[in-house]
Amino acid sequence: MTDAIVAHSITKRYGSLTALDDVSFALPGGCVLGLLGPNGAGKTTLLRLLAGLVRADEGEIRIINENVRGQTPKDLTALIDRPGYCPPLTAWENLFELALAYGLDPATAQTSVDEALDRMGLSWAAQRKFGAFSTGMRQRLGLAGVLLGNPSVALLDEPASGLDPAGIADVRSLVGSLRRAGTTVVVSSHLLGEMEQVCDEILVLSRGKVVAAGPVRTLLAKRSHWEVRVQSAEDADRARDALGVDYEVVPGREPLWLLATPRDHGDPRGPLPQLLSTSVVPIEVRESTSSLESLFFEVTA
Template identity: 45%
Template structure:
């Protein structure tokens, strides 16, 4: 089996003079949760629609589960479950009835997966209620249940946590991880940076129709300046002492303490912390807390998009 669930090269989509996507090179490995991350209007839904055959690309090539698109689309989509924007259902039918209607368009085995799919997304107790009584969050979960009817190798979910409360988002995160543990691939298109960071293994950041960076979550959050937060008193004296340490390029008062920015060639964080503590204690400065600042996916996103805006 090919190692990539999704592969695009030079993929582009134009609407008249406007480029919704431009030269997208994307590689989504099998058996992972992959975040396609960008602000609203960045081109995320356009990519999803291209992959599902709901729109035709202007340029480039696509492969889905090892099949060239569009020639192999029928074979590929037989094992793909997808939510595009808000999932739509027949409001006068129950959740269970809606899934059976959808199962009729799949193979015969899909009907046998309805009950398990409803239970898996937490709708077992509401399966026989009409969908018009469902909240937006419940309809989102019913959309995921519909995805599961084809026993998918790949799930493509466009903004799937819209309308979910914090408990629902936590449940959804666990659902995605359980699907990945089964060897399935989940492409999660979202503008929620924190959710992508907590749910996904890899991510690509898209801005103005272009993929600006992609890689593992660990690699994406490892770049940028290294900083350390220190709470010590007297604060002004501590900042002055830290500014004189060769490994520190800047030390400023920050949020009731001090934030020290490290030089690019500074030793690893643990060694730097030891040096800073020794210097502060040698100057009779009381130290309450020293902690390296963990860079988040939001930091990387803001850094990349701001850099592009001013390029």
Template identity: 40%
Template sequence: MCARRPALPWGVPAFIVTSCRLPSVAGVTDQLAVRIEGLTKRYGSLTAVDGIDIAVAEGEVYGVLGPNGAGKTTVLRMLFGLIRPDAGVLEVFGRSWEQNGTDTLAGVAGFIESPKFYPYLTGRKNLQLLAGLDGGAARERIDEVLDVVDLTGRDRDKVGGYSFGMRQRLGVAASLLRDPRLLVLDEPANGLDPAGIRDMRALVHRLADSGLTVLLSSHDMAEVEEICDNVTIMKTGSVVYHGTISALRAQAPPQAHLLRTTDDAAAARLAAGAEGLSVATAEGQLAVRGTQDAIDAYVRTLALAGIAPRSLTLGEAPLEALFFMLTEASPDSPPHGTRTDQEALS
């Protein structure tokens, strides 16, 4: 059984959910780390999560992706038992809140939204306080987790002087104190500068390489593409895609080249009938898609016709374009059904 945690003094970051430890169970490696079926959460007339399914295998990095308001954080709050679902199944390593109560979170750690710490205490002292509340061997792991998140050497600095990225990494360190099997991160790179995003991605890669299962939410397709094996894409509480990143990448449209010329209308007419090429007007410029050979030939045709290119830049990355296609359909279009990696955009 998980020991009941003592009441927290004012200001202790209780939202950092640390794991409790259960004896090993034979065959547990054959179970999914997370099994969600038909999970639903309503707030009055608003359906925040609408009958979604998610299956996270042990040892993988799984992304729940969607724009703000898609329902990602609501799903994670239900996993942590912070809110109750109205319907559906939610199991963690084969355990559920209905059957196992707080034991459901055995072997689970993570944080919802951004971690907070006592700013006037050092990073190490904050971890010592959390380790004291958590009990067990957590205190013995402080040096190890500081090294994992690259905060060794800054652990005796006050958290108030940490950058946002350092505080995010300290939150991961706090989550790792009890050596969890599943780490849950809510938008871990949100608000970070490019260097912080790079460091967070590298950290998740290292954790995954160690065999830890990672479930993270994000609104950034590039982040998920970089570090996740499988992904669920959500829109307004519903699932619009399930599947592997590689299958999603295979279905993405060709990357657009954004073209401005001295005569865009004439340039568009010249593209008509060109093999392997499509040209459409987009926000006052031309979006040109096709093979590199076809685009090269098109630019040469423009020059021969006396139409000068004024700019030619890359548009959205293919997966980013697909993400917007899946999540930004017009309100009048029919809703997406749940797609698998075989069905999406087919």
């Protein structure tokens, strides 16, 4: 898989403030990258740079082998800040204009607009003026616009902000269908549970610096562990002898816990194969998986 997005040593300053400090990453085509970080971390700034809306002071960005220097790359759609539709036009008219601007012929544009409105649950408001839309409806229409473009790369800045629970689920399914269509997606969000579900990779920013990056599964596996609960201290000692140095006995009242951390040490199948060769009968064996939320607090603390 070739990289669809490559950012090399990006630095962006606003006066004396360094909004992004030496940020580098590469994202393979067709992957979903989640951009996480506290308010002011630099997420929107990074998305603006990728979209060619602002220029980096230092470093280089390539999107599908095209150098981005303050101009929007071909085949890239971005929903950053609020969608910029025309208030006096209806939702349908706004999307139709957009579809024509994307180069669709009028007949295709018409069907695509109907489909996009339906996908984002807005068919009922198609003939209402954008100016009369609520925040969440505006955001839904912005997302419908992203679907229309059939882009190679989509940048979504907090797409679920202002949306109701059904809207949040729609964003999840939208990102899923962009991914299935082969679109490379960069999405920022504070909904860590959602991000854990939809992202292949994550990049966590804190005060302009990358504090964690990599495939979600790998990052979480490093922070997960196996837990074995046994009846007595004698069983704990025997289990510990069989399981090896990756496991430690947690002192406390019986029954006792043995922990192995991190999970990517030792037998990837967990402790059961080794325990079977002993006379220890565990009360419980479980895999304690870390969440993106705990990782987030750990790296941004």
